[in-house]
Amino acid sequence: MLRQQAKLFNKLSMWADVCVICAALVFAYHVRDLFHGRLLPLRNYLWVLVPVLPVWFYLLNRHGLYSSIRRLSIFDIVSRLVNVHLLGGLLTASIIYFVDRDQFSRGLYLAFLGASLLLLSLEKVLVRLALGFSRRRGFNIRNLLIVGTREKARRFHQLIEDHADWGLKIIGFVQADESVSVDEIEGHQVLGHIKDLETLCKSNSVDEVVFCLPKDMVVGVEDLLLELQELGITVRMVLDLYDMPSCKMDIGFFQGNLPVLTFHTKSLDAQQLFLKRCMDIMGAACGLLGLVLLFPFIALAIKRDSPGPIFFGQERVGQSGRTFKCWKFRSMYIDAEARKQELMAQNEMNGAIFKIKNDPRITKVGRLLRKTSLDEFPQFWNVLRGDMSLVGTRPPTPDEVAQYQNWHRRRISIKPGITGMWQTSGRNRIEDFDEIVRLDLYYIDKWTIWLDILILLKTVRAVLVGSGSY
Numbered sequence: 001m002l003r004q005q006a007k008l009f010n011k012l013s014m015w016a017d018v019c020v021i022c023a024a025l026v027f028a029y030h031v032r033d034l035f036h037g038r039l040l041p042l043r044n045y046l047w048v049l050v051p052v053l054p055v056w057f058y059l060l061n062r063h064g065l066y067s068s069i070r071r072l073s074i075f076d077i078v079s080r081l082v083n084v085h086l087l088g089g090l091l092t093a094s095i096i097y098f099v100d101r102d103q104f105s106r107g108l109y110l111a112f113l114g115a116s117l118l119l120l121s122l123e124k125v126l127v128r129l130a131l132g133f134s135r136r137r138g139f140n141i142r143n144l145l146i147v148g149t150r151e152k153a154r155r156f157h158q159l160i161e162d163h164a165d166w167g168l169k170i171i172g173f174v175q176a177d178e179s180v181s182v183d184e185i186e187g188h189q190v191l192g193h194i195k196d197l198e199t200l201c202k203s204n205s206v207d208e209v210v211f212c213l214p215k216d217m218v219v220g221v222e223d224l225l226l227e228l229q230e231l232g233i234t235v236r237m238v239l240d241l242y243d244m245p246s247c248k249m250d251i252g253f254f255q256g257n258l259p260v261l262t263f264h265t266k267s268l269d270a271q272q273l274f275l276k277r278c279m280d281i282m283g284a285a286c287g288l289l290g291l292v293l294l295f296p297f298i299a300l301a302i303k304r305d306s307p308g309p310i311f312f313g314q315e316r317v318g319q320s321g322r323t324f325k326c327w328k329f330r331s332m333y334i335d336a337e338a339r340k341q342e343l344m345a346q347n348e349m350n351g352a353i354f355k356i357k358n359d360p361r362i363t364k365v366g367r368l369l370r371k372t373s374l375d376e377f378p379q380f381w382n383v384l385r386g387d388m389s390l391v392g393t394r395p396p397t398p399d400e401v402a403q404y405q406n407w408h409r410r411r412i413s414i415k416p417g418i419t420g421m422w423q424t425s426g427r428n429r430i431e432d433f434d435e436i437v438r439l440d441l442y443y444i445d446k447w448t449i450w451l452d453i454l455i456l457l458k459t460v461r462a463v464l465v466g467s468g469s470y
Contacts, residue, residue, distance in 0.1 A: 010066050013127075014057065020119045021056060025049065027119070028111035039105055048109070051095045052088070056116075059084040065124065077124050083449070085117045086275055131167070141167050143205050147174045147194055148212035148238075149185055156212050156238055157186050171204055176217055198227045208234040272449050279452065280383050283390045287380030298329055298374060305365040308334035311378055316395035319415045324387040326395055327378035331366025332359075351433025352396070352403035373463050379418050391452040392417025393440040408433075411440040414447075424458040 026042065033039045060066055063080040072080075096109060144160070146153050153173065160168050172191040175182065182190055192200050201209065209228055211221060228235050299310045308330055316326040333339075339361055346356045362370065369375035382388040388395065395416035401409075421439040422430065430436060443451070 013066060016123060017056070017060065017120065018053065020123050021053060021116055022049065024115035024119050025112050028108055028115040031115070032105065032108045032111045039108065045105070045108060047099075048092070048096065048112075051092050055088045055091050056084065059088050072128065074125050074128065077128060078121050079450075081117055081121050081124065083272065083275065085113050086449075089113050090278055141169050142207040143169050143171045145171055145174060145191070145201065145204070145206045145209045146212055147176055147197065147209060149173055149175050149177060149182055149190065150212070150214060152214070152238055153212035154186060156210065157188070161186075171206065174200060176213055194221075194224070197224055198231070201228065201231055201233055206233055208236060210236045210238060212238045275449050276389065276452060277386075279449070280386075280389050283456075284380045284384035287377060288384065291377045291380060294374065294377065298369070301365045302330055302363075306333055306363045315398060316416065317398055317401045317412055318387055318395060320413060321401075322387075323398065324382065324385075326388070327381055329369055329375040329378060331363060331369045331375045332361040333363060336361040349431055349433055351436075352400045352408065353433045353436065354400075376418055383418065387415070389415040389417045391419055391455045393420055393443070394422060394436070408437050410444065411437055414444055419455060419459040421455065424455050424462060 025045070025048070029039065029042050029045065039045075063084055064072075065077070065080060065084075093109065146157060157170060160170055170188055172189045173185050174192060174194055174197055175190050176194040184190060191204070197209070200206075213221070225235055302308075302310050310330060312328050312330040312332070313325045314328075315323055318324050340354065343356060343359070343361075344354070347354050348357060349355050366375065379388060383390060392415050393411045396412065401412065421443045422436045425439055430439075443455075
């Protein structure tokens with residue numbers, strides 16, 4: 001019955017989304033026509049709904065907005081919708097470019113994306129608030145029976161209690177530990193022992209059974225799972241296998257039938273990684289265009305200032321230890337690498353990184369290039385190739401990586417970037433390599449596409465004011 005209700009709700013939600021998306025196009029048309037005019041009749045633009053609707057439905061489903069949203073916060077809903085419109089906008093814009101590049105109004109399409117995001121956010125948030133309001137008053141409640149009485153069970157109970165709008169009600173606990181006997185946990189009765197679980201489910205109104213067991217007890221529950229399956233009761237397992245606080249965990253399937261538990265220390269969100277790559281390609285294209293325009297002037301200045309090549313290519317370490325040639329405009333004399341060893345005593349950094357403020361190897365033009373960050377423009381080629389990203393960690397040299405401690409190496413588990421947390425945190429004031437690594441690890445642990453955008457904006461500001469570089 002509950003599954004049928006969920007399917008019905010999803011169908012209603014999809015039809016509501018159809019109405020909202022169509023209304024967004026009509027609304028955007030009238031707004032654009034009001035402020036600009038010269039649009040063709042509305043019927044000339046309705047064809048865009050043909051690619052938009054299936055793309056939107058696919059992305060909304062992939063982002064979990066056609067599943068239960070009772071455990072999603074308002075921020076989660078809006079951020080997922082933003083991702084849908086960023087990715088969907090790129091896909092449908094490419095379709096428009098090939099089908100009706102000359103007559104379809106770009107302003108109308110941008111207005112439609114904004115209207116669609118606004119109206120769908122309003123719809124989803126209102127539905128979320130309405131459902132939460134009804135659940136707090138006892139409607140659409142699911143009864144949970146928690147198996148386990150240890151810390152993991154108590155934490156799960158507290159999570160449910162803190163989110164009454166999820167519509168989940170704990171009817172009691174079931175004891176699995178033979179060594180300790182308790183009658184009550186957090187104000188809820190312990191209804192019995194795990195060996196009596198089938199009887200307890202028959203004598204109580206139970207929608208879901210949640211196993212919160214330590215790893216040494218998980219092995220013996222297979223028969224219980226079969227019994228609960230026969231009763232038609234949903235079963236959830238709160239995994240407590242390994243305590244690895246710095247790792248994220250994902251449960252997936254190989255070939256759809258082999259369950260695999262994955263521990264990882266970086267984001268595996270395919271949609272956001274795709275958006276990051278799209279942003280890298282667009283940013284690299286813009287950067288290379290700027291490189292083409294500035295190249296004659298920079299090349300002439302470098303050649304007149306000192307003998308040697310215009311570009312400087314150096315081997316750097318990229319993602320997971322892969323090496324690549326990192327390109328820059330040459331800002332040092334050609335014997336800079338040979339002179340590095342004699343300057344090591346003047347290194348102002350602590351740890352596996354070399355930097356001195358008044359480096360005598362830097363040319364006059366090179367100092368200006370570094371101050372304005374123009375020396376890094378050729379790295380947009382590395383970004384376009386996929387060796388680097390716009391935002392990431394600083395690409396180290398193999399000599400630096402050879403000095404890394406184990407915990408330092410996690411900073412090369414992602415693609416290096418032209419800019420990053422270190423560059424936007426006042427890199428000329430940080431003298432400890434460990435502090436740089438902590439900033440990089442914070443970026444890896446907290447990464448989202450929005451963090452990248454924020455770092456890029458801070459980088460533009462730092463370049464404009466000429467701070468954080470020497």
